[in-house]
Amino acid sequence: MKKSKVMSFILIGFLTLSLLAGCGTKSPDKAVSNDQKWELKAGHVAAASHPMNTELIEMGKQIEQKTNGRVKIAVFPEATLGGEREMLEGAKLGTMDIVLSTTAVAGNFDPKMKIFDLPFLFKGREQAIKVLDGPIGQQLLDGMSSQGLVGLSFWENGFRNLTNSKRPIEKPEDIQGLKIRTMENPIHLDAWKALGASPTPMAFAEVFTALQQGTIDGQENPLAIISTSRLYEVQKYVALTNHNYSPMVLIISKKVWDSFPDDIKGIFKEQAMSNAIVERQLLKQADEKYLSDMKAYGTVITTPDTTSFREKVKPVYEKYSKDIGEDIIKQILDTK
Numbered sequence: 001m002k003k004s005k006v007m008s009f010i011l012i013g014f015l016t017l018s019l020l021a022g023c024g025t026k027s028p029d030k031a032v033s034n035d036q037k038w039e040l041k042a043g044h045v046a047a048a049s050h051p052m053n054t055e056l057i058e059m060g061k062q063i064e065q066k067t068n069g070r071v072k073i074a075v076f077p078e079a080t081l082g083g084e085r086e087m088l089e090g091a092k093l094g095t096m097d098i099v100l101s102t103t104a105v106a107g108n109f110d111p112k113m114k115i116f117d118l119p120f121l122f123k124g125r126e127q128a129i130k131v132l133d134g135p136i137g138q139q140l141l142d143g144m145s146s147q148g149l150v151g152l153s154f155w156e157n158g159f160r161n162l163t164n165s166k167r168p169i170e171k172p173e174d175i176q177g178l179k180i181r182t183m184e185n186p187i188h189l190d191a192w193k194a195l196g197a198s199p200t201p202m203a204f205a206e207v208f209t210a211l212q213q214g215t216i217d218g219q220e221n222p223l224a225i226i227s228t229s230r231l232y233e234v235q236k237y238v239a240l241t242n243h244n245y246s247p248m249v250l251i252i253s254k255k256v257w258d259s260f261p262d263d264i265k266g267i268f269k270e271q272a273m274s275n276a277i278v279e280r281q282l283l284k285q286a287d288e289k290y291l292s293d294m295k296a297y298g299t300v301i302t303t304p305d306t307t308s309f310r311e312k313v314k315p316v317y318e319k320y321s322k323d324i325g326e327d328i329i330k331q332i333l334d335t336k
Contacts, residue, residue: 038071040256042098043081044248045204047228051282052100052155052248053077059275066267073098079205085184092148094255102157104185106249109147112140113249115324117187119313120306121332122245125159129280131335132247133273136328141249150257152272156280157222157246158287162239163231164218165211168302169239172196172312181207181219191243191316195309211235222246224283227290232299240303250276 042060046052053075060073081087081096084105090096092109107114115121122128131137132154141151162169164178176196182188184201192199200216210216211234218235220243226232250272257265295301321329 036070038256038259040071040073040097041076041081042073042100043076043079043087043096044100045079045084046077046100046157046225048077050077050224050228051279051286052157055155055275055279055282056100058278059271062275063267063271066271067264071264071267079203083203083205088149088251091251091253094148094253097253097256099251100155100248101251102183103154103247103249104183104188106144106251107185107187109149110140110143111323112143112325112328114185114187114320115140115328115332116245116247117185117191118317118320118324118329119191119243120310121329125245125280125284127335128245128247131332136331139328144249144251145254148254150252150254152250152252152268153276155248155250155276156283157248158224158283159242160220160222160244160246161226162218162220162241162243163226163235164237164239165214165235166217166237168237168300169241170302170304172309179215179217181210181216187316187320188244190319191313194313194316196312207231208234220244222283223287223290227293232294232297235299237300237302238294240301241306241309243306243309 042056044052044056057075060075063071063073082090084099084101085108087096087099088101088105088109091099103113103116107117122131137154141153144151162175162180164180166178167174169175172195175192178197180192180197180199181202182192182199183204189199189201202210202216207216207219208229208231211219211231218237219231220241221229221231226235226238232238252268260268291301317329
């Protein structure tokens with residue numbers, strides 16, 4: 001009997017120590033999680049003076065403040081960390097953290113993103129933003145997860161316009177034969193071929209020199225890119241064709257995202273949207289100044305009627321609508 005009681009006391013003591021040891025291991029794990037820090041790199045190809053760069057820096061500051069210094073983000077503009085495709089490949093592999101990329105390049109990773117490459121898809125900025133911030137936009141962001149990427153929000157590059165050094169553009173015939181730099185994107189290539197140009201894919205970092213040396217006659221980009229990259233210094237003519245609304249998609253590596261606790265994920269989502277709204281507004285306000293600066297420099301600005309341009313690119317819709325999704329294209333076209 002005594003022996004049995006002694007054994008019982010020993011067993012109870014052992015269990016008590018085990019429970020205490022178990023409780024003791026939870027606290028250090030939690031402490032480690034709270035102390036974990038992230039030093040992230042964010043890259044894009046725009047100029048340092050572009051609103052997307054200044055607002056991305058501001059986003060990093062706000063995230064650092066809201067996470068009590070647990071997350072710090074260093075922003076690298078002007079393709080310092082590589083071209084968009086190279087940076088997105090790195091994010092997919094986990095060697096790059098955050099990328100602010102054109103949807104044209106992101107479409108190489110998720111075909112649905114190519115919808116924004118269709119020319120003359122949107123009638124104006126308000127319609128585009130309504131689509132991007134609504135269910136269609138969220139559906140497109142969610143689609144990046146299959147590629148090891150997490151889409152956070154849509155920022156803005158703006159409506160793309162055509163520049164060249166040869167002649168003013170008023171009608172599709174004026175584009176005939178021009179060597180136009182485009183991104184490495186089949187829809188863009190086909191659209192410019194349909195308009196009579198000779199499209200030439202080229203990394204953006206090489207564009208200024210190629211225009212300066214006459215390797216290409218022109219290029220197409222939003223006013224902010226044309227102005228902040230000073231492309232108007234080597235381009236006499238700017239045509240406000242507004243042929244593509246070009247969103248920027250803010251992407252983070254899924255490997256980095258999965259390492260975040262829920263509170264940091266929530267902060268990222270909140271800031272990704274709020275800073276996107278600010279960046280869009282900054283671009284909208286800046287467009288008039290960009291035009292004014294270019295006119296003062298001597299740039300010739302034209303505003304062509306795009307009705308005939310739209311007719312020319314109809315075969316592009318016919319070619320790609322099935323791959324992109326006829327339903328989603330119709331939803332966008334029907335958005336008021």
